[in-house]
Amino acid sequence: MLGIGNLLMNDDAAGVRVVQSLAEKYRFPPDVKVMDGGTLGLDLLPHLEGVDRLLVIDAVETGAAAGTIVRLNGEDIPLALATKVSPHQMGLKDLLLVADLQGHSPPLMVLWGVQPESIEMDIEMSPAVAEAVPVLELKVLEELAGWGIQAERIPLTPTA
Numbered sequence: 296m297l298g299i300g301n302l303l304m305n306d307d308a309a310g311v312r313v314v315q316s317l318a319e320k321y322r323f324p325p326d327v328k329v330m331d332g333g334t335l336g337l338d339l340l341p342h343l344e345g346v347d348r349l350l351v352i353d354a355v356e357t358g359a360a361a362g363t364i365v366r367l368n369g370e371d372i373p374l375a376l377a378t379k380v381s382p383h384q385m386g387l388k389d390l391l392l393v394a395d396l397q398g399h400s401p402p403l404m405v406l407w408g409v410q411p412e413s414i415e416m417d418i419e420m421s422p423a424v425a426e427a428v429p430v431l432e433l434k435v436l437e438e439l440a441g442w443g444i445q446a447e448r449i450p451l452t453p454t455a
Contacts, residue, residue: 296323296435297332300354306361306411306424310352313407321446327439336343349401350438352431354424355408362423363410364431366438372406407434426446 298314311331318329332339335375343349351372355364372391391400409431412421420428436446 296327296329296350299332299351303416303418304323304414305417305420306335307354307407307414308420309354309424309428309431312428312437316360317432317435320449321447323446324444335418344372346401350435352435353406353408354411355406357410359410361410361412361421362427364427364434365408367406367408369404372404399417405438407431407438
């Protein structure tokens with residue numbers, strides 16, 4: 296599971312926020328890697344070697360209303376990235392292309408995304424995207440469950 300985005304560019308942070316939240320709330324089986332890919336682009340290439348299934352979470356330009364959640368798979372993913380939301384997405388598109396050229400493209404790829412409202416220098420997400428993040432988390436958990444991967448909720452510990 297790979298969250299992509301820039302935490303300093305409001306709605307672009309959605310993918311990273313989702314994986315950070317899931318990593319805080321859930322334990323995953325040892326063969327599931329939860330990764331904050333940030334804006335690393337091609338630097339993520341070694342992490343795709345030997346991966347059978349890749350679940351990416353990101354802000355995606357769909358032309359829909361802000362906060363709209365979308366699921367893309369296979370060949371639809373590079374097509375969706377043709378319209379860049381932010382500079383990091385060219386890195387993600389390049390990453391998937393180079394992985395494919397090197398024979399390391401995961402056979403199963405799914406992208407869960409959210410339509411951003413704003414990609415400006417700001418650490419706060421827009422209300423529409425902030426409200427979509429918990430729904431996106433549930434969609435990601437459902438996707439993983441469909442793959443036979445069960446996340447175990449970490450019990451909340453009371454604070455003093």
